Amino acid sequence: MRVLENLEPKNVFYFFEEISRIPRPSYKEEKISNYLVNFAKERNLEVYQDDLKNVIIIKEATKGYEDVEPIILQGHMDMVCEKEPDCTINFENDPLTLEIEGDYITAKGTTLGGDDGIAVAYALAILDSDTIEHPRLEVVITVSEEVGMDGANGIDLSMLKGKKVLNLDSEEEGHMLASCAGGCTTVCRLPLAFEKKSGELFEIHISGLLGGHSGGEIDKERANSNLLMGRFFLRLSEKTPFAIAELAGGTKDNAIPRETTAKIMLDAGKEDLLMQEIAAYQEILTAEYQSSDKDIKVRAKALGCGEERVTTAEDAGKMTMLLTHLPAGIQRMSMDIKGLVETSLNLGILYLEEDAAVLKYSVRSSVKTQKELLVQKLKSLTEWLGGSISIYGDYPAWEYKKDSKLRDDMVAVYERMYGKKPSVEAIHAGLECGLLSAKIPGMDAVSIGPDMIDIHTTGEKLSISSTKRVWEYVLEVLKCK
Missing domain, CATH: 3.40.630.10 (Zn peptidases)
Incomplete structure (x- = not known):
């Protein structure tokens, strides 16, 4: 039946x-x-x-x-x-x-x-x-x-x-x-240097987000798990150096990502510090997103000590800068139609290749020149850090x-x-x-x-x-x- x-x-x-x-x-x-x-x-x-x-x-x-x-x-x-x-x-x-x-x-x-x-x-x-x-x-x-x-x-x-x-x-x-609106997909690629290194490995997992369509729901200010991971990296970098072994979040550039996972390495003896940061970050996100993403969860799991291929600390810093300083979300509201988002972007996909990080954005605007400006912003910072961008799927x-x-x-x-x-x-x-x-x-x-x-x-x-x-x-x- x-x-x-x-x-x-x-x-x-x-x-x-x-x-x-x-x-x-x-x-x-x-x-x-x-x-x-x-x-x-x-x-x-x-x-x-x-x-x-x-x-x-x-x-x-x-x-x-x-x-x-x-x-x-x-x-x-x-x-x-x-x-x-x-x-x-x-x-x-x-x-x-x-x-x-x-x-x-x-x-x-x-x-x-x-x-x-x-x-x-x-x-x-x-x-x-x-x-x-x-x-x-x-x-x-x-x-x-x-x-x-x-x-x-x-x-x-x-x-x-x-x-x-x-x-x-x-x-x-x-x-x-x-x-x-018109739009395009913009892919930012940042070359990363990797090295073999020993230390304590941890898996960081951000999940429980509501997600949604990056055009239809972008005005609801829902959390983006890729951006939240970048923000955690920024917090952690102020307390201790770290390196990144694995990083992945999202599956579609036009869908707000709901979960992101990272595998990072810290120096020995830093587990308590990491767990304290995780707990503090959970409290912050719970308070900030209680109206839009009340089920956000930030978890860390110790994977033990060992040798792993990881980014250099310097390039972990570049990755953190890219994730936290590239524009994200609503950039401009329409001056002609009340309540209409004019220009926005969504970091829908994030992952590591063999020698680079890849960030895929869905860029939208009902004003052609504002769409172009947003792409220029992505280009300038990515290239300043040594990366490059490519654009495809451009539609009017x-x-x-x-x-x-x-x-x-x-x-x-x-x-x-x-x-x-x-x-x-x-x-x-x-x-x-x-x-x-x-x-x-x-x-x-x-x-x-x-x-x-x-x-x-x-x-x-x-x-x-x-x-x-x-x-x-x-x-x-x-x-x-």
């Missing part, structure tokens, strides 16, 4: 459960991409699949809508793959384990992939129907959205006729998005369109159905609409979606009732002439 079998709308949740059984991490979308192609072929629909594994499916208009302007339904097939420490799921091979908790769907021990699996499920349910009225539908499902929007950047849309884009990659019902902001027939139609439909106006907003998170606008001259776009909670975390939830309401709303929007 299917877990979601008794939920309405049946076809939407049928396809959501179907795709939840198919592994679809970013850069590993071949299985879900082939599923979409086979879906289209089985229904004799026009379908395109490119080398990146993006998929476009086209269905002609139903009777009475032949002369209505086509509409593009758009979302992405990849998902952020996060799991709890004790979860054994292999995201490249195993299905998700769906569960129902009241009005919400979750996945046991992992992210749910509602971002953006629900867009795919909506699109497939519409394409599968013989009774839904609609103009020509052009369904665009991209790859690698979560790691730099590579799919949207590389996709060929020359076969499309429509200019109206209904992006289904938002997470708050009743909130229509009409603009978003989606600028607000003053006159939008699609938006006007959608607002009117919403008012008619619910007796109130929807909220029309700009967001700090990135959407593919910015890249698509460069490929579709005159594009008119709106982004919507059902209620989701804590996307990009293992606490991700998709509202069942909201999914149903947004489905009914989308069907009414498709009837607009």
